[in-house]
Amino acid sequence: MIDSAWLGTQRLPEVTVHASGALAQTIRAELRQTRRFRTDVQVAVCTLARVRETPLWQEVEAAVPEHGLGVEGFVVVRRGNDLVVAAEGGHGLLYGYFYLLRYFEWMSGDFTVVEQPAVPIRMLDHWDEVSGTVRRGYSGASIFFRDGQVVEDLTRVRSYARLLASIGINAVALPTAELPDVARLAGVFREYGIAVSLAVDFTDDPRDERVARWWSATLARVYEVVPDLGGLLVRAGADAEGANLLGRAVAPYGGTVFWRVSGAEQWLDGLDWRDRRADRARAAYDQFIPLDGRFEENVVLQVPHGPSEFQVREPVAPLLGELQETVFGLELQVTQEFSGQQRDLCYLGPWWREILQFDTTGGARSTVADRIGAVVAVSNVGDDPNWTGHKLAQSNLYAVGRLAWDPAADPVSLLHEWAAATFAMDDRTRGELVTIMSGSWRTYEQYTAPLGVGYMVAPETHYGPSVNGYEYSTRGSHHFADRDGVGVDRTVKTGSGFTGQYPEPLASLYEDVSSCPDELLLFFHHVPYDHRLHSGTTVLQHIYDTHFQGYAEVEAMAARWRVIAERFEPVVRENITDRFEAQLANAREWRDQVNTFFYRLSGVPDAQGRTIHR
DSSP, rough: OOOOOOGOOOEOOOEEEEEHHHHHHHHHHHHHEEOOOOOOOOOEEEEEEGGGGGTTTHHHHHSSSSSSOTTTTTTEETTEEEEEEESSSHHHHHHHHHHHHHHHHGSSSSEEEOOOOOEEEEEOOOOOOOTSSSSTSSSOOOOSEEEEOOOSSOOHHHHHHHHHHTOOOEEEEOOOOHHHHHHHHHHHHHHHOOOEEEEEESSOOOOOOOHHHHHHHHHHHHHHHHOOOOOEEEEEEETHHHHHHHHHGGGGGGOEEEEEGGGGGGGGBBBBBTTTTTGGGGGGHHHGGGGOOOSSEEEEEESSSSSTSOSSSSSOTHHHHHSSSSSSEEEEESSSSTTTTTTTTOOOHHHHHHHOOOOOOSOOOOOOOOHEEEEEEEEOOSSTTTTTGGGGHHHHHHHHHHHHHHHOHHHHHHHHHHHHHSOOOOOOHHHHHHHHTHHHHHHHHHHOOOOOOOOBTTTTTOSSOOOOTTTTTBBBOSSOOOOSSSSOOOOOOTTTOGGGSOOOHHHHHHHHHTOOOOHHHHHHOOEEOOBBBBTTSHHHHHHHHHHHHHHHHHHHHHHHHHHHGGOOOHHHHHHHHHHHHHHHHHHHHHHHHHHHHHHHHOOOOOOOOOOOOO
């Protein structure tokens, strides 16, 4: 049986559909499998062309914005016992239907709602291999591939497409496979208005005409089989000029090329850890700012949200504020590579909202969300029975879709939405579960790497502590801890100059140790252990305090869970209980290893006399 995730508990009354086309048929199929209940409310889903077949046509037409609803927008109007969902066409109707499913039992009184996505492209990347493995996957094997080919039964893929459409995802990137297999997968996602792009690596010489001819011919064959292919996602590319070559190849078919900016790290292998000015964080800006404005119109630069790529705390990448003439998207990581790997509870919605709402100018109120043309996130699903390994990690998949649609959404409200739709439980239990989950990202931050320092994880696995695991790597050092202090000097004055990649006043904010935000201090500055934070405590005491506190918070989360665990189904209860036990063990290792490391270096004891293993 396939876990229905957040589509399992919701109900609707009878709904009439005044629309035609493939997506209207999808809505009718959805209605046939939706749980029903009796109500006096008469519900209609219709295109604007047929809205006059409903009793609220005047109210609906009055609600449509002057500029229209666009392809994906919709309007919901209720007056008394009549309720109408209307849109220009199938995509908007499908999103309107899922809006109705999400909120109907909470709706009351007369209202008018107009919804349009803030970001046009909302895509999930899948690092699946055709062998069936998943790179940086923590939820089992691929749901798409097994033994070099697409799985025979696509029922689970169709269920996944339903989940994605319900949260507003409109694109996925999948590994390249045989054309008939690509066509089968694209056909399933097409039923839910989701475009498929193909993930490739580009290692050719983009200036070689033979390379251009090969890609043009190859893509012509692909588009002949899948005419609505979204385009290409370049996972790794050594030469950014390849983006333009590929852009020209897919342009005749309306395709888009997503070029992952993290490909810049390929030319950084070989950084000398001895060089205090060698800085991997500079890479994306240094490579791509000189290329700004030189890309084809259908090329989207896919920029990781931070310069260190998905650490539990890092500043927003300066490239997101400084690109001016190139279309770019924000890349997030739903799969929890550096945030607990779906063994530790870590709800990332609050951080994602911080990133989306970050003012890239430091004062002109131009946020990341205002500037991007896409939100692209690395998916966290696999063939685990509950999709995500940790049942509660489903919340991250839910939140990334909802925030891509509405970057201003409240992450705690999204948790309430997700929990109410996922579990059959009373309001008090839901409130307890949300309390456990809502602060889990900050808890994870507390017991892992302090003050933005990053990369204290075990090499290769990236789970669990290894304070010096990456410190002498070919990607440069990450904390420079010695007997006197800790942190990376990224200032213009004495360090790598990374702070100079930000515009003013952000550059000065980060450059000055007295104004740099505490949570990013060690990312930007090397400071003595007795340096006092804005909170008044010293850096070293903060490290001790937060690691003890983080462990205590995991204990408290686990204890709160035990109080409500019996109210959940046995398989859910066992899954979450087991994960909390693993998280508590992990938090203990982080606390003890990090605190011991810094005590041995500094010789300064904990001011509160707590146990540090010497």
